[in-house]
Amino acid sequence: MALLPTRQRRNELTRLHDEMDDLVRSFFGEWEPPFFERTRWPAVDVQDKENEVIVRAEVAGCKPEDIDISVHGNTLTISGEKKQEEKKEEKGYYRSERYYGSFRRDLMLPSDVEPQNIDATCKEGILTVKLPKAEKAKPVKIKVKGQ
Numbered sequence: 184m185a186l187l188p189t190r191q192r193r194n195e196l197t198r199l200h201d202e203m204d205d206l207v208r209s210f211f212g213e214w215e216p217p218f219f220e221r222t223r224w225p226a227v228d229v230q231d232k233e234n235e236v237i238v239r240a241e242v243a244g245c246k247p248e249d250i251d252i253s254v255h256g257n258t259l260t261i262s263g264e265k266k267q268e269e270k271k272e273e274k275g276y277y278r279s280e281r282y283y284g285s286f287r288r289d290l291m292l293p294s295d296v297e298p299q300n301i302d303a304t305c306k307e308g309i310l311t312v313k314l315p316k317a318e319k320a321k322p323v324k325i326k327v328k329g330q
Contacts, residue, residue: 225240225261225288227261227288229293231293231294233321235296236292236293236296237312238259239309240288240312242309245263250263257295261287261288263285265285268280268282269281294320297316301313301315
């Protein structure tokens with residue numbers, strides 16, 4: 184096996200990558216995976232406040248009992264299963280679709296939290312997790328003295 188110079192190796196890999204893309208496009212066309220497969224799901228917002236960290240996650244179609252939340256160190260894990268069924272019956276046809284899928288998001292928390300005081304609620308497809316900061320993670324105000 185002969186070693187190729189770095190520049191030539193890079194060009195060969197680029198060409199191979201382009202050929203593989205062309206092959207996939209010739210088979211699937213300009214197909215793209217569904218939106219939820221292209222992005223991380225569930226989408227989350229993390230808000231770092233003075234006394235707590237608030238995490239909001241979009242979990243539309245999930246029941247509260249199908250969602251699991253855990254904290255290990257400074258990692259929050261949100262996992263669960265989405266089960267959704269849609270039925271439509273009109274004159275001349277009947278349609279029934281089912282959507283199933285599991286998810287898991289691991290989030291690094293910006294500070295230490297008190298796991299025993301975590302509060303989680305799910306309302307209208309939005310999961311809100313309030314994580315009180317540990318005392319050692321809260322900011323301390325220091326008064327500056329004059330001489």
